[in-house]
Amino acid sequence: MKKLQYGILSTASIVERFVRAVQSTTHSDVAAIASRSLQKAQAHAQKLQIDKAYGTYQELFNDPKIDIIYIATPNEHHYQDIKNALNQKKHVLCEKPFTLTSQQAREVFQLAQEKQCFLMEAQKSVFLPTTLAIKNYIQTQELGPLLQIDISSSYTGRHPEGHWMNQPHQGGALIPSGSYTIEYLNFIMDQPADHYHAHYTQMTTKAIDEVSLNLKYGNVLAHSFISVKTNTKNTATFFFEKGYIDVFEFWKARGYTVHHWETNTKTHYPLPVDYEMMYEVDHLYECLKEKRLTSPIMSPQATLTCIEMVEAIQKSASI
Ligand SMILES: NC(=O)c1ccc[n+]([C@@H]2O[C@H](COP(=O)([O-])OP(=O)(O)OC[C@H]3O[C@@H](n4cnc5c(N)ncnc54)[C@H](OP(=O)(O)O)[C@@H]3O)[C@@H](O)[C@H]2O)c1
Structure with a gap:
């Protein structure tokens, strides 16, 4: 091509x-x-x-x-x-x-x-080598079964008051950034959440500025903070039977750290890259080479599922 x-x-x-x-x-x-x-x-x-x-x-x-x-x-x-x-x-x-x-x-x-x-x-997060590595730990059960996920992301002070990203219908924490967490988790877990609910706070413009999401994937519970007002650890932690894995800035991750409970040791696995969006660009090229009209990974259904979740949460916030 x-x-x-x-x-x-x-x-x-x-x-x-x-x-x-x-x-x-x-x-x-x-x-x-x-x-x-x-x-x-x-x-x-x-x-x-x-x-x-x-x-x-x-x-x-x-x-x-x-x-x-x-x-x-x-x-x-x-x-x-x-x-x-x-x-x-x-x-x-x-x-x-x-x-x-x-x-x-x-x-x-x-x-x-x-x-x-x-x-x-x-949605660059689902194409990153780090994301694929975590998914592999879950599938191979190298650290035993996955038991729990704790994940946070914050994007504070990025936009001045009056910027469109502070408007309730298109800005805040949930609409612009909720898709990172939701689509990342749905991809990693190979299924949409069976159940979820959210608590949130709103800024004076009424945009949601912090959301606390509880999600259930079969027997695995996940919790996520997404915020534009509070700096968080910006880390996704995956708890397994034999240890846990930390992924810093999961949406643009350049490696991960595995902690072993039994030996109380940790190992960092770096996966450096200059431009993390290149993985989605590679994927897109492959799709077009194969004459596809949609992605098998970031599929229309993956996008729709996420928007429907965001809509449901917005509805409960009267936005
Ligand atoms: N994947 C990621 O890592 C990532 C990261 C950040 C943002 N995003 C997404 O990328 C998009 C852009 O975000 P951003 O923060 O980069 O945007 P931004 O800096 O605010 O820029 C938005 C651009 O849109 C154009 N535009 C057209 N109509 C406009 C209007 N009525 N008001 C303001 N701008 C208008 C302007 O370009 P011209 O003046 O040149 O026409 C402006 O530079 C958003 O959808 C955001 O969610 C993705």
């Missing part, structure tokens, strides 16, 4: 990390970037060594050289941006959270089928 040509939608802060990840591969490249401002697009194109810069999003959708659009716009725009890209017959990788409602997600996955285009939520 020829090199995959990406078009980047927006000059969001996440864009540089994604572009560097694509550029670090041998199979994909970034051909163009679009912004609502030509000046911003040109500045980013120069900084990130991208050939073309567009001052409108539509020009990117229309560019015949672009195979796939990476969407990194505010969360409430994802739905319309996905539709705009698909309607120009572009494959799409859309940043998490995929869409704000499950109805929107169903609609765009249906449209992708109609247009015969690939569509996937950008």
Whole structure:
């Protein structure tokens, strides 16, 4: 297959990390970037060594050289941006959270089928070598059966008041970041949670700023704090019969530490990588090579299950 040509939608802060990840591969490249401002697009194109810069999003959708659009716009725009890209017959990788409602997600996955285009939520956590290593410990029972999971993630002080990430319908802790925890756990456990419930607090804008999630996967209980107000350990801990494994910053993990109860010893296994998004970029290339329209890992169902959970929690918070 020829090199995959990406078009980047927006000059969001996440864009540089994604572009560097694509550029670090041998199979994909970034051909163009679009912004609502030509000046911003040109500045980013120069900084990130991208050939073309567009001052409108539509020009990117229309560019015949672009195979796939990476969407990194505010969360409430994802739905319309996905539709705009698909309607120009572009494959799409859309940043998490995929869409704000499950109805929107169903609609765009249906449209992708109609247009015969690939569509996937950008959920890098499920493609990381560390994630696969943890899943392997669970499946092989090398440390005995998995008994419990304790997981926390915090993203404090990232956005000033007034930033769209503080708006209740598209910001806070749950909507932007809940998918890291939920999709990561559902992937690791090979099934969606059988039961879950949540407690939360809200900021003055009414956006959920901290959520405490209790989930049940068969006989395994999991607890997760997701916060934009309290710094947490940002660690996922998997408790097994013979020890436990710590994963620091599980959503972009670069290794893990195994603790053995019996010998009271620990071993760190580093898995360094320059750009952690390259694993999802590799996966996407493989999917397109195999002419798939959806990912078998970050599947439409995986995305829908997560959005439905977030919707249920939001409903209980009257958002
Ligand atoms: N996977 C990850 O690791 C990760 C990490 C962080 C964020 N994200 C996701 O990536 C997306 C972008 O997040 P971010 O924090 O990087 O965004 P950001 O820095 O706030 O940038 C958002 C961009 O969207 C464009 N935009 C279009 N309409 C806009 C509007 N009405 N108001 C503001 N901006 C508008 C702007 O680009 P132009 O001005 O160039 O048009 C802006 O730069 C979100 O969906 C977020 O959840 C993912």
